[in-house]
Amino acid sequence: MKIIISIKKMYTFSQKMHLKGKRIGFVPTMGYLHAGHLSLIKKAREENDVVVVSIFVNPLQFGPKEDFKMYPRNLKRDIDLAQNAGTDVIFYPSTQQMYRKDFKTYVLVSDLSERLCGKFRPGHFKGVTTVVNKLFNVVQPDVAYFGRKDAQQAIIIKKMVQDLNLPLKIKVMPIVREKDGLAMSSRNVYLNPQQRKNASIIYTALKEAEKLVKEQVRDSLRISSEVKKIIAPKVDRIDYIEIVDLKNLLPVKIIKEPVLLAVAVWLGKCRLIDNTILKPH
Amino acid sequence: MKIIISIKKMYTFSQKMHLKGKRIGFVPTMGYLHAGHLSLIKKAREENDVVVVSIFVNPLQFGPKEDFKMYPRNLKRDIDLAQNAGTDVIFYPSTQQMYRKDFKTYVLVSDLSERLCGKFRPGHFKGVTTVVNKLFNVVQPDVAYFGRKDAQQAIIIKKMVQDLNLPLKIKVMPIVREKDGLAMSSRNVYLNPQQRKNASIIYTALKEAEKLVKEQVRDSLRISSEVKKIIAPKVDRIDYIEIVDLKNLLPVKIIKEPVLLAVAVWLGKCRLIDNTILKPH
Numbered sequence: 001m002k003i004i005i006s007i008k009k010m011y012t013f014s015q016k017m018h019l020k021g022k023r024i025g026f027v028p029t030m031g032y033l034h035a036g037h038l039s040l041i042k043k044a045r046e047e048n049d050v051v052v053v054s055i056f057v058n059p060l061q062f063g064p065k066e067d068f069k070m071y072p073r074n075l076k077r078d079i080d081l082a083q084n085a086g087t088d089v090i091f092y093p094s095t096q097q098m099y100r101k102d103f104k105t106y107v108l109v110s111d112l113s114e115r116l117c118g119k120f121r122p123g124h125f126k127g128v129t130t131v132v133n134k135l136f137n138v139v140q141p142d143v144a145y146f147g148r149k150d151a152q153q154a155i156i157i158k159k160m161v162q163d164l165n166l167p168l169k170i171k172v173m174p175i176v177r178e179k180d181g182l183a184m185s186s187r188n189v190y191l192n193p194q195q196r197k198n199a200s201i202i203y204t205a206l207k208e209a210e211k212l213v214k215e216q217v218r219d220s221l222r223i224s225s226e227v228k229k230i231i232a233p234k235v236d237r238i239d240y241i242e243i244v245d246l247k248n249l250l251p252v253k254i255i256k257e258p259v260l261l262a263v264a265v266w267l268g269k270c271r272l273i274d275n276t277i278l279k280p281h
Numbered sequence: 282m283k284i285i286i287s288i289k290k291m292y293t294f295s296q297k298m299h300l301k302g303k304r305i306g307f308v309p310t311m312g313y314l315h316a317g318h319l320s321l322i323k324k325a326r327e328e329n330d331v332v333v334v335s336i337f338v339n340p341l342q343f344g345p346k347e348d349f350k351m352y353p354r355n356l357k358r359d360i361d362l363a364q365n366a367g368t369d370v371i372f373y374p375s376t377q378q379m380y381r382k383d384f385k386t387y388v389l390v391s392d393l394s395e396r397l398c399g400k401f402r403p404g405h406f407k408g409v410t411t412v413v414n415k416l417f418n419v420v421q422p423d424v425a426y427f428g429r430k431d432a433q434q435a436i437i438i439k440k441m442v443q444d445l446n447l448p449l450k451i452k453v454m455p456i457v458r459e460k461d462g463l464a465m466s467s468r469n470v471y472l473n474p475q476q477r478k479n480a481s482i483i484y485t486a487l488k489e490a491e492k493l494v495k496e497q498v499r500d501s502l503r504i505s506s507e508v509k510k511i512i513a514p515k516v517d518r519i520d521y522i523e524i525v526d527l528k529n530l531l532p533v534k535i536i537k538e539p540v541l542l543a544v545a546v547w548l549g550k551c552r553l554i555d556n557t558i559l560k561p562h
Contacts, residue, residue, distance in 0.1 A: 109385055167292055
């Protein structure tokens with residue numbers, strides 16, 4: 001496995017692969033890899049000739065009061081995990097290289113970036129689309145893999161790729177969960193033992209929502225109230241519990257087609273997101 | 282010469298060329314080609330294996346009260362001119378294809394887009410960078426050619442390419458002028474005979490500014506006042522006459538290194554821009 005830290009070298013490597021007719025699968029990450037990331041790498045391994053994993057904690061997607069500095073990092077462990085999952089190249093650029101002093105270009109997917117998490121993390125998705133656009137230009141992948149846990153992110157990136165005619169496919173893979181149902185996240189390390197125990201309530205509530213839909217409940221408000229009732233006692237704060245359209249992320253009142261139930265909550269200093277797709281048929 | 286109207290076919294063509302190791306030179310235009318465009322196409326012909334010229338009047342870069350509808354168009358003439366200048370492919374996509382109904386992704390170069398013309402045409406450069414980004418993704422050029430007449434545009438596009446790590450080079454070619462010095466522009470057809478005659482005053486004033494700098498004048502205000510004095514009697518309105526830094530486009534008071542003298546004026550319904558680089562040494 002190669003580790004490439006230079007943007008220019010990464011680009012040259014990808015160019016060379018393309019000239020040989022090789023297909024590049026790409027998994028962009030912020031490192032501190034968990035089983036969710038590894039499932040993306042394994043999928044990329046199955047479907048491509050070359051697998052590139054980027055590790056870059058992107059300052060542009062963190063708000064000034066958010067956890068950029070304390071975000072967990074462990075390159076050595078990431079290298080081992082990525083290699084074992086079948087990575088060919090880790091792309092590990094420096095912040096200085098990615099954002100030069102006079103950096104001033106941004107990619108924004110309007111509307112979608114302001115909904116759900118966008119309301120609570122202004123500028124977050126602009127940071128995500130800008131860095132992902134840059135990474136796509138450098139790595140030149142044929143396919144890029146994202147996790148369904150960040151459902152809004154995946155929807156926004158798909159839209160960016162469509163609108164800007166980026167020459168690649170986006171694949172969104174299922175959420176990987178801990179035994180008790182908590183969605184895998186690098187941020188789960190922020191939880192203390194009690195919070196970690198309480199955090200499984202999110203999955204319990206999502207399952208309850210799915211059950212209600214199976215029992216023919218179609219009223220979003222009734223479902224989200226039920227979810228709130230289950231989650232509220234075990235968390236410190238709820239940012240949102242919303243049932244939204246899968247394309248425009250706008251609230252849906254009556255569930256007629258598959259919709260996204262998305263949740264963001266706080267346990268102490270740890271903000272967790274999770275979601276499920278509610279299917280009425 | 283090929284005419285390609287489908288985004289997908291354009292992309293496939295470029296991919297095929299790259300796999301053959303061919304170098305693609307690209308000249309993005311809004312059509313109604315003149316000698317300025319043709320100089321770009323000829324340069325692209327000299328330096329590349331394949332020359333692609335796009336013709337697309339981009340609605341996104343026109344304000345609601347601007348001349349999108351009346352902007353001159355003549356595809357038949359453009360095809361002849363482009364072919365004679367050495368074009369291999371004209372890419373002529375439809376607006377519907379470029380901007381689907383739910384289009385919502387924008388590329389913005391902050392700061393630079395708000396200066397000079399940006400003050401008078403809010404949203405203009407956002408429209409330019411968004412469409413040029415799309416065209417680059419579709420055409421996949423190795424080099425793209427722009428005219429120095431749109432100096433701010435060229436500076437902004439270079440910045441976008443640098444910041445987003447787009448894998449291509451931007452080349453900026455000299456302004457091509459009519460015999461009396463008026464910079465070639467598709468919009469010159471808006472001028473009536475009297476306005477057309479008066480319009481040459483812009484070049485006269487730019488030359489005078491160059492002369493002053495040669496005579497060791499370094500005070501920007503003195504130079505721009507002189508330019509204004511020359512131009513004002515022959516035009517209906519002056520949007521700006523500014524002497525700015527070539528990198529950040531901010532006003533320069535004392536000329537110590539090469540700076541941009543940029544001018545935007547109106548003659549009737551025709552807005553003309555022109556510029557020169559003032560070199561103190």
